[in-house]
Amino acid sequence: MEHAVLQPNTLAEPLPSGTPGALAGLRVIDMTRSCLQYCGKLFAQLGADVLLVEPVDGCDTRHQGPFLDDVPHAERSLAFGYFNQGKRGIAIDLASTEGRQLLRELARDADLLIESESPGTMTRHGLDHDSLSALNPKLVTVSITPFGQTGPYRDYVAEDIVALALGGLLHMAGDPDAAPVAACGNQAYLAGAQFGAVAAMSALLQVESGGSGQQLDVSIQECVSMALENAAQYVDLEGFVRSRNGSRQRQAGSGLFRCADGMVYLMADGIASTRSWDATVQWLIDEDTPEAQTLRDPVWKLPPFLASDEGKQRFETIFLAFSTRRTKAALYAEGQRRRIPICPLNTTADLQVNRQLGHRGFFQETLHPYTGRRIAVPGAPYLLTETPWRMGQPAPRLGEHTSAVLSELGHDQRVQAVWLRAGVIA
Amino acid sequence: MTAARPLAGLRIADFTWIGAGAFATKIFSDLGADVIKIESRARIDQLRQARPFRDGVPGLNRSGYFADRNSSKRSVTLNLNHPRARELARKLISMSDIVANNFTPGVMEKFGLGYADVVQFKPEIVYLAMSMQGQSGPESRYLGFGLTMGALTGLHNLCGNPDRNPIGTGTNFPDHVPCPTHAAFATLAALRHRRRTGRGQMIDLAQIEPTIALLGPAVLQFTANGQVAQRTGNEREGRAPHGVYPCAGEDRWIAIAASGSAQWQGLLHVFDDDTLAADPRFATDAARWTNREALDQALARLTAHRDGARLMRDLQSAGVPAGMVQHADDLLRHDPQLAHREHWSWLDHPEMGRSVYSALPFRFSASDTAPTSPAPLIGQHTDEVCHDLLGLSSEEIAGLRASGALD
Numbered sequence: 002m003e004h005a006v007l008q009p010n011t012l013a014e015p016l017p018s019g020t021p022g023a024l025a026g027l028r029v030i031d032m033t034r035s036c037l038q039y040c041g042k043l044f045a046q047l048g049a050d051v052l053l054v055e056p057v058d059g060c061d062t063r064h065q066g067p068f069l070d071d072v073p074h075a076e077r078s079l080a081f082g083y084f085n086q087g088k089r090g091i092a093i094d095l096a097s098t099e100g101r102q103l104l105r106e107l108a109r110d111a112d113l114l115i116e117s118e119s120p121g122t123m124t125r126h127g128l129d130h131d132s133l134s135a136l137n138p139k140l141v142t143v144s145i146t147p148f149g150q151t152g153p154y155r156d157y158v159a160e161d162i163v164a165l166a167l168g169g170l171l172h173m174a175g176d177p178d179a180a181p182v183a184a185c186g187n188q189a190y191l192a193g194a195q196f197g198a199v200a201a202m203s204a205l206l207q208v209e210s211g212g213s214g215q216q217l218d219v220s221i222q223e224c225v226s227m228a229l230e231n232a233a234q235y236v237d238l239e240g241f242v243r244s245r246n247g248s249r250q251r252q253a254g255s256g257l258f259r260c261a262d263g264m265v266y267l268m269a270d271g272i273a274s275t276r277s278w279d280a281t282v283q284w285l286i287d288e289d290t291p292e293a294q295t296l297r298d299p300v301w302k303l304p305p306f307l308a309s310d311e312g313k314q315r316f317e318t319i320f321l322a323f324s325t326r327r328t329k330a331a332l333y334a335e336g337q338r339r340r341i342p343i344c345p346l347n348t349t350a351d352l353q354v355n356r357q358l359g360h361r362g363f364f365q366e367t368l369h370p371y372t373g374r375r376i377a378v379p380g381a382p383y384l385l386t387e388t389p390w391r392m393g394q395p396a397p398r399l400g401e402h403t404s405a406v407l408s409e410l411g412h413d414q415r416v417q418a419v420w421l422r423a424g425v426i427a
Numbered sequence: 428m429t430a431a432r433p434l435a436g437l438r439i440a441d442f443t444w445i446g447a448g449a450f451a452t453k454i455f456s457d458l459g460a461d462v463i464k465i466e467s468r469a470r471i472d473q474l475r476q477a478r479p480f481r482d483g484v485p486g487l488n489r490s491g492y493f494a495d496r497n498s499s500k501r502s503v504t505l506n507l508n509h510p511r512a513r514e515l516a517r518k519l520i521s522m523s524d525i526v527a528n529n530f531t532p533g534v535m536e537k538f539g540l541g542y543a544d545v546v547q548f549k550p551e552i553v554y555l556a557m558s559m560q561g562q563s564g565p566e567s568r569y570l571g572f573g574l575t576m577g578a579l580t581g582l583h584n585l586c587g588n589p590d591r592n593p594i595g596t597g598t599n600f601p602d603h604v605p606c607p608t609h610a611a612f613a614t615l616a617a618l619r620h621r622r623r624t625g626r627g628q629m630i631d632l633a634q635i636e637p638t639i640a641l642l643g644p645a646v647l648q649f650t651a652n653g654q655v656a657q658r659t660g661n662e663r664e665g666r667a668p669h670g671v672y673p674c675a676g677e678d679r680w681i682a683i684a685a686s687g688s689a690q691w692q693g694l695l696h697v698f699d700d701d702t703l704a705a706d707p708r709f710a711t712d713a714a715r716w717t718n719r720e721a722l723d724q725a726l727a728r729l730t731a732h733r734d735g736a737r738l739m740r741d742l743q744s745a746g747v748p749a750g751m752v753q754h755a756d757d758l759l760r761h762d763p764q765l766a767h768r769e770h771w772s773w774l775d776h777p778e779m780g781r782s783v784y785s786a787l788p789f790r791f792s793a794s795d796t797a798p799t800s801p802a803p804l805i806g807q808h809t810d811e812v813c814h815d816l817l818g819l820s821s822e823e824i825a826g827l828r829a830s831g832a833l834d
Binding site for chain 1 (some may be wrong): 429434445450458461473477478479480481482483491492494495524530531547549560561562563565566567568569570571573575578579580581582583584585586587588591592593596597598599600602603604605608609610611612613615616617618619620622624626627628629630631633635636637638639640642644645646647648649650652654655656658659660661663664665669670671672673676680681682683684693739743746747749750751752753754755756757758759760762763764765767768769770773779780783785786788790791792793794799823831
């Protein structure tokens with residue numbers, strides 16, 4: 002793999018002063034761990050004031066790789082930096098009475114609290130939604146946990162792979178002759194973060210229309226099950242249990258195929274239609290592919306044949322003779338010109354030179370909080386014409402804003418010094 | 428359950444079809460918005476023709492794939508090639524808060540329903556456009572589905588074993604989680620802005636971008652460290668045991684991820700195996716990581732004859748993260764947690780009968796969020812919407828129908 006020198010597409014431009022974020026004025030307390038912190042990031046980058054509350058020795062995300070230059074260090078986690086861009090940070094020991102009181106003070110002025118403690122923990126600390134809403138009836142609390150706040154699994158412990166397993170997605174990925182394989186990059190917890198953000202935003206709209214705050218109980222297992230496509234309905238309607246298909250074609254003409262410099266994903270069969278089939282066959286014929294004429298046989302319109310090993314094998318033989326002489330870029334360009342759904346199998350390096358992402362300015366630079374290094378990161382996941390997404394400041398160093406936030410709450414610096422010495426804050 | 432649904436009172440003129448768009452607007456309809464799905468028999472939503480079908484019998488009103496994504500919505504048929512239908516669409520939009528579509532750029536414009544057209548008569552509209560690659564740029568008109576987007580975004584390449592071809596998630600993943608959630612979040616944020624300022628706006632969501640955003644750490648591994656992220660199967664850096672192990676029965680597996688000495692001791696207690704406990708290769712976290720292949724083999728021998736559900740309960744009782752690999756039948760019929768949470772909603776559909784829908788994956792303490800009605804039959808609410816909302820008389824509706832505008 003060639004390592005192109007990174008050409009940053011754009012540098013995040015400061016917003017014209019006065020451009021409001023869509024979420025300007027919202028105050029969010031983010032007590033989550035791991036990549037659940039993506040939830041708070043969504044709020045921060047649309048303009049909310051998001052305060053990350055960490056334990057005094059730092060949250061676990063700081064210990065997650067990859068690390069900058071591969072040097073393991075609590076201030077060098079690229080995952081932490083990415084998931085906490087745009088937030089301020091404070092470190093409080095919630096095991097201490099004073100620490101819990103500080104959190105109550107923060108909650109009194111907040112619109113949203115995002116937390117991911119094991120069910121029951123917040124109650125033990127006197128920080129559960131009912132206690133906090135006595136101080137602030139408009140507070141929305143979103144609790145994101147592996148299995149939810151109640152039920153037989155509420156005390157079960159999980160990791161991403163466990164949530165993928167119990168949520169059903171793990172069963173659907175992998176080669177049929179081997180063990181199921183988990184999706185990369187903590188997609189279960191990230192699903193929890195995303196649905197948590199949607200739930201919270203809905204409840205906040207309700208509050209701002211005059212409603213009361215409430216607690217939102219997000220189950221990561223359920224979030225994973227949203228990704229099962231049609232598998233539950235297959236069981237219910239056709240009595241069929243979907244399993245994993247691995248890297249084989251889903252049906253003839255739809256799947257991953259080798260080409261000269263990698264692989265492409267072709268969906269000649271589309272979803273529930275054969276509209277791209279004729280265009281694909283015409284392409285192969287136009288390029289003088291051996292045997293391509295045979296793909297015009299009516300048998301290729303019959304679902305059972307398309308699903309058969311014979312159909313898949315015959316298509317693959319014909320298509321590989323064509324694709325392995327062409328690059329993924331060439332197949333992508335010409336296939337799409339012919340309105341055929343075909344895409345290259347990209348690596349993370351390929352993304353950096355993708356001209357469409359470049360056109361949109363998707364990758365933007367930010368500064369690494371600890372080293373000051375400029376790093377290109379995925380930028381706006383949506384473009385809003387009136388209230389643009391913003392990169393926001395680099396993720397907080399541990400306790401970076403502790404003193405500023407406590408001063409805002411009216412605690413003078415001599416008291417803060419006492420708390421620092423006592424380990425209540427960092 | 429008391430308060431009104433959180434999004435009651437909102438209306439969406441919903442032009443989305445197939446996967447990602449319809450799932451985004453399901454979030455709104457289940458949360459109480461009046462989502463009016465605009466369809467046409469002249470251009471059928473392909474998902475209506477996608478398996479599974481009730482009893483395996485195809486039909487436009489029999490697809491479970493379509494149904495699950497379209498709960499709590501109304502369906503109106505408008506043939507937008509017809510000028511009278513476009514007029515009705517504009518009227519419907521003028522009575523809506525949100526317009527949503529996931530067409531290739533140019534399609535809505537062709538019907539005179541692009542953002543530039545709509546702001547002329549409805550300046551405060553929140554206009555959600557979720558095409559595959561965004562509204563402008565050299566590849567903005569390229570097309571695809573969730574699976575091809577998985578390849579394009581880098582997701583597919585990163586899922587699978589390093590010594591085999593990539594396998595992705597086995598699904599059209601971007602359609603199911605990243606695109607619907609990001610679209611809904613941005614739309615809700617834009618609604619907040621409108622409530623505060625009276626100003627609408629357009630949201631240009633390129634479906635490939637949320638999925639790349641979710642791969643952030645892998646992307647940074649390249650942009651910061653110059654390393655192209657590779658597939659690692661079920662292995663996660665620095666963690667052992669972390670994997671999927673065989674259980675008794677056909678194709679039954681359990682996921683186990685134990686870290687730290689407490690979880691390791693819990694695991695040893697459950698397996699009660701002297702050899703494993705005494706093996707110096709597995710004495711510390713670092714040793715277990717260094718010897719992870721041997722550890723995986725040793726664990727697989729111990730799990731292979733055990734019942735997955737029982738082993739999960741035992742490991743969980745000992746504080747070890749463990750979960751049996753469940754398939755859809757397990758989830759639907761046997762999972763006590765999903766049953767407790769009433770994740771599956773059973774709704775009586777006029778043609779499909781009692782059939783299963785997903786509830787949204789969260790519970791509100793003071794609002795109901797379960798789906799309210801099954802997926803609409805195609806055009807089921809055309810007359811109702813034309814009459815009650817658009818104020819047309821029965822004669823006018825009959826005339827429109829005869830003209831083909833309501834096909």
